[in-house]
Amino acid sequence: MLGIALKLLRDELSNYIVQNKGPADPIVADDIILHNIGAMDSEAQDLSNKLVISLVNTEEESSLKNISNITKIGSSLNYTEPAVFLNLYILVSSTLGKDLQDAYEFALHRLSLVIQFFQAKRNFTVKNSPFTSISSDINISQEIKDELRLNVELYTLTFEQINHLWGSLGGKQVPFAMYKVRVVRIHENTSIIAPPIEEIHTNEEITN
Template identity: 75%
Template sequence: MIGLALKLLRDELSNYVFQNKRPADSIGGDDIILHNIAALDGDAQGNLSNKIVITLVNTEEESTLKNTNHVSSTFSGIKYAEPPVSLNLYILICTTLGQDLQDAYEFALDRLSLVIQFFQAKRQFTVKNSPFTSISSDLNISPEIKDQLKLNVELYTLTFEQINHLWGSLGGKQVPFAMYKVRLVRIREGSSIKAPPIEEIYTREAITNDS
């Protein structure tokens, strides 16, 4: 589910950037990628250069939804299932520099501006309101999973100290970036326990009398 959530955002962002880029910018839809930005420092082949890179840097359980009911009624009785884990995802969106472009930094800043514009204009994402994602036509993904993809995206501001720790842990030089908090990604394991319906209720007094 985490991968699908980020793929949905990437597909929609790819279309927006491609449609609104500067005429001189050669970036294409395939240049907005899901990848670990920590690999940029050792990227001798330049596979991560001149790209928009989306990296998952943290996951957080949404504690307000933790204590939901795990019992539901069915036609044949009741079903016990642990409630889904509701996650907030923290994603880092970086615009990396092109190796051979004289004005690479300027292009990177323009692309970062497009990223911020995109999420400012659209904050809620579902499969139905995201026409440019391939998830909607993927027959290997069940309709139930598609319906569960309901994401809210907000800009997350880091302090200078947090920025220093973040890029220090990533082990690379800082590039233009923005961090976003993505709510809510729900993950549920498919197993459950079924029980027959309760047809009679015996009190302690009735059990004593019968014996």
């Protein structure tokens, strides 16, 4: 579910970036990727000249935590562990092109487009996202497609948090923005069906 949620955002953002980039900007749809930005300095990965979307933290949505795990089916009770609702913290990094003279300018313009995109569209579902391939993916159930409802908001870090973040990622800081994505529902479709408790018997004798 996490990958599906981020893929939906990537697909929609990718289309917007390509449609609105500058005429000299060489970025293409395949350059907007889901990847670990911490691998930016790895020789095995070339993450230069890209927009990289990375998941950097998850948080349980506490307001949706206390949902009943019991539903009644006829005369029986269905016991199911409640779903986990997560908020995702994603980092959108605009990396520099190694051989581009205006690499930093391109990176800043792309980041501006990212902020512009999420400012104009904050709520995402499969139905209101025409550019994602998720809607036609037969490997994703219709139930998951219907449940996917994301709200994206800009999340501001302090300078101390920024230093800690990029220090933990092990890479050099590039132009970036962090977003909080609410909420992703994760659940396992397993349950136990049992008859309701109607009587309580005890072995203790009642004495007068």
